[in-house]
Amino acid sequence: MxxxxxxxxxxxxxxxxxxxxxxxxxxxxxxxxxxxxxxxxxxxxxxxxxxxSFIKLKEDICECSICHNLSDSPTCSICSNPSRDESLVCVVEDIRDIMAIEATHQFRGRYHVLGGIISPIDGIGPADLHITSLIDRLKSGEIKEILLALSTTMEGETTAFYLYRKIADFDLKVTSIARGIGHGDELQYADELTLGKSIVNRVPYENSLNRS
Amino acid sequence: MxxxxxxxxxxxxxxxxxxxxxxxxxxxxxxxxxxxxxxxxxxxxxxxxxxxSFIKLKEDICECSICHNLSDSPTCSICSNPSRDESLVCVVEDIRDIMAIEATHQFRGRYHVLGGIISPIDGIGPADLHITSLIDRLKSGEIKEILLALSTTMEGETTAFYLYRKIADFDLKVTSIARGIGHGDELQYADELTLGKSIVNRVPYENSLNRS
Incomplete structure (x- = not known):
């Protein structure tokens, strides 16, 4: 070559x-x-x-004014859907994460797209992410729970912790997606950190029964 | 996924x-x-x-009227270069093969792009390739040697043999690029067929000395 x-x-x-x-x-x-x-x-x-198709996309695509999802209209189809739970907001890095979560059909709240993740190596700091608009949404008082659904990488954990500190003054529940051994994974191939943490943070067996 | x-x-x-x-x-x-x-x-x-860039490419690109190479003008830069040897024509499948051969700086003749390879499984027969125009070029009598530079796959060998039969009536030398163990390859990893044939078709040691 x-x-x-x-x-x-x-x-x-x-x-x-x-x-x-x-x-x-x-x-x-x-x-x-x-x-x-x-x-x-x-x-x-x-x-x-x-x-x-690319010129049209670039010219006509909007960013949802509420959650920063990409959309054909000023408010995206999720934020404008009245049957979605306004009080629960899932914070993600990227719109691809929304697609992944939507495909599970397990989440009925709304989203907030950060548009990236804190990564000093790439020169991305908190100011480059949609954090101010998240705080503004929290100030309305309608949101009761923030679900942090960020990657389990160093950058993801840093961003999650930064957000956790940043929103600590609001009266809301902050949750994180469950960490552990994936469904269908074999124990012997799990990395030590994940396996170790999944033992420390073990859950009642009944929890795994009512999983769909 | x-x-x-x-x-x-x-x-x-x-x-x-x-x-x-x-x-x-x-x-x-x-x-x-x-x-x-x-x-x-x-x-x-x-x-x-x-x-x-793609619209412009599609609208303005030409096929060389002589060799079917892609070109900005009706005759490609190789066919219109008077310092290239008109009497030697290298037959290739695709313009990417021209680029690969040109990069070696070892070939000073011209090309003929077939635009594909005989492949009954894909429904590609001799009529789908630029074979008639090759025969027309041969009729001019200026070409003294045809170098078949096709892949060493079943389809490549079939196409080469088809062409060999097709041009047998013309008074010219038909050659093929050398087959054998590649430069830098280790013998133990060579496939049996290639190794076997490279032993049967062994060449005088001197030949390998004057390779650049």
């Missing part, structure tokens, strides 16, 4: 398209070229539809 | 963009979503430049 470093593309047009494709995360020049050549095999109409 | 099958996207616009991205080969819905979200983080101007 060594030749890729000095890959000479036969045309400036291909070079531009490959550079653009390779600007996406995780797409190298070689993959970009494969994708661009496959695009060239499509009809002009399909290529136009492909390209225009 | 199970939730992806019933992934509910928060917006029709995102759904369209993800579907378009996932129409590229090897890009699943999950990767497509990651790429689309990363596009959303770019400026409007950059998204427009991203999208328009």
């Amino acid at each position: 060594r030749y890729i470093c000095r890959m000479q593309l036969p045309s400036k047009l291909i070079e531009d398209a490959v550079d653009q494709m390779a600007s996406l995360p995780g797409i190298g020049k070689r993959t970009a070229l494969r994708l661009v050549l496959s695009l060239l095999k499509k009809d002009s109409k399909d290529v136009r539809r492909f390209a225009e | 199970r939730y992806i099958c019933r992934m509910q996207l928060p917006s029709k616009l995102i759904e369209d963009a993800v579907d378009q991205m996932a129409s590229l080969p090897g890009i699943g819905k999950r990767t497509a979503l990651r790429l689309v979200l990363s596009l959303l983080k770019k400026d409007s101007k950059d998204v427009r430049r991203f999208a328009e």
Whole structure:
């Protein structure tokens, strides 16, 4: 694969398209070229539809004014749904987390998207996240519980603790998603930290019976 | 990853963009979503430049009228280069093969891109490839050698043999790129067929000395 470093593309047009494709995360020049050549095999109409979907998305997408979820309208479909519980708000890093949680059909509250996670290495501090708007939502007094659903990484834990301290003055319950051995996981392959903590924080057996 | 099958996207616009991205080969819905979200983080101007590079490519790219290489102009930079040897033509499957060969700086002839390979399983027969135009080039009488540089797969060998029979009536030398153990490969990991053939088709030791 060594030749890729000095890959000479036969045309400036291909070079531009490959550079653009390779600007996406995780797409190298070689993959970009494969994708661009496959695009060239499509009809002009399909290529136009492909390209225009991104322009349209960028132009017309909104951020929900309440929770920062992405949406076609100023308020997202979850925040504008009256059957969702206003008093319970789940804090997530990213809209992909909302999709993952929605797919479980186990959560009937609302969300708050931070838009990232505290990560000094990447230069992301609390001011870069949607924390002020979360505090503003709390000030309305309607929220009774905040569920912190952040990754169990160092950055996730740091962000959760920062939020926990930040919202300590409000009269509300702060919960975290349960940590432990995943359903379908084998004990012998679990990491020590997770297994150790899941023993220390053991739960009544009855709890696992009424899980769906 | 199970939730992806019933992934509910928060917006029709995102759904369209993800579907378009996932129409590229090897890009699943999950990767497509990651790429689309990363596009959303770019400026409007950059998204427009991203999208328009593909429309421009599709509209303005030409196929070289001689060798079927992709090009900005009706004749590609290789066919229109007078210092390239007109009498030697290398037959390849795809323009990526041209790039790989050009990167070696070892070939000074011209090319002929078949645009595919005979593959009955994919419904690709000789009529789908640029074989007629190759025969037309041979009729001019300027070509003295055809170098078959096709993959060493079943389909590649079939295509090479088909071409060999097809051009047998012309007065020219038909060659194939050398097969054998690659430079830097360890013998013990070579497959039996390649190793066996490289013993049967052994070459004078001197040949390997003047390799650059």
